[in-house]
Amino acid sequence: MTKQFTSVWTREPRQPKTTGLRLEQIVAAAVELLDAEGLDALSMRKLGAKLGAGATSIYWYVANKDELLELTLDEIWGLVETPDPAEASWREVVTTYGYNLRATLLAHPWAAILSGQLPSMGPNAFRLSDRLRRTLTQAGFTGVDVYLAAGTVTSYVLGQVVPEITLAKVYNDDDYDIDYLMQMMEPYRDEYPEMLDEYRKAIPADLSSGRAVAFDFGLLCVMDGLESRLRAGPAQHPSPPSTQPSRQVRREASGA
Known part of the structure; x- marks a missing residue:
């Protein structure tokens, strides 16, 4: 059975509680930790300590560490600047x-x-x-x-x-x-x-x-x-190889 793909982006984001941390604070702190100590050093407990909150505050927004990392990665994509294509070649x-x-x-x-x-x-x-x-x-x-x-x-x-x-x-x-x-x-x-x-x-x-x-x-x-x-001009892309067995393979498999 095919494993179901899961991602922080495939579900509705949770609204912040009236009190407590906001998602933006969590992601910013995670980026700071990653920059300072690297991937292996990041943990929910360490991040909670940096924010002065428990790990449960983080789990309100993300189900696991991978979801948190998805959010931090998107923050980095947001730092890559490019000119407006209407104003540059x-x-x-x-x-x-x-x-x-x-x-x-x-x-x-x-x-x-x-x-x-x-x-x-x-x-x-x-x-x-x-x-x-x-x-x-x-x-x-x-x-x-x-x-x-x-x-x-x-x-x-x-x-x-x-x-x-x-x-x-x-x-x-x-x-x-x-x-x-x-x-x-x-x-x-x-x-x-x-x-x-x-x-x-x-x-x-x-x-x-x-x-x-x-x-x-x-x-x-x-x-x-x-x-x-x-x-x-436009490239001519070859068709992907068929995943279906050839007629000869089917014939041999059936004993014909």
Whole structure:
């Protein structure tokens, strides 16, 4: 039997009690805790202590921790600013979205992890998605290409940001040592001398600047690719493979 999908967004929100905490206070405090201590440290009891209230005050609004995290994730989507598509070119809107999404996720790294674990179905997520939809539609994308284009940019940003966040847990930029990194690669010098020489010349002295340059390069390539696709006209998407067994498979299964 298919498991029923549940989300804080699939039911009517509870009205606040005449006395006690409001949902906005709870979500804001949760975001502060997540920023300060990360996903693993968040608990309803710790959040209640921060708010000076019991966990029951929180459970009035959410059924569990996942529902609370859905609310905090939507708060982060609300921080990603983009220009009005009526006042800027589509490339400016989408590029600004890419840079601001990266900056927002680096400032709230837990949200990058949550984006792959929880649905983004809140009002801020929909508002941002609709702005991208209108932008790409005005640019000339049609049908499913509108959403594929938006998803491509978002996937690129996440693909760049998640490894940054993961590496930041291992060491910080102050510990970055080019010479030590090259020493680790020395056993491969006889086999790959040219590549290691190129690495030494290309690796930036400042790690954060190097990441920014890499992000610039990749985002520009994504935008150029989308523009090339736009000029080529609507894409012809192949039909998804059938889930029905072929005639030959059915015949063999029946013993015919």
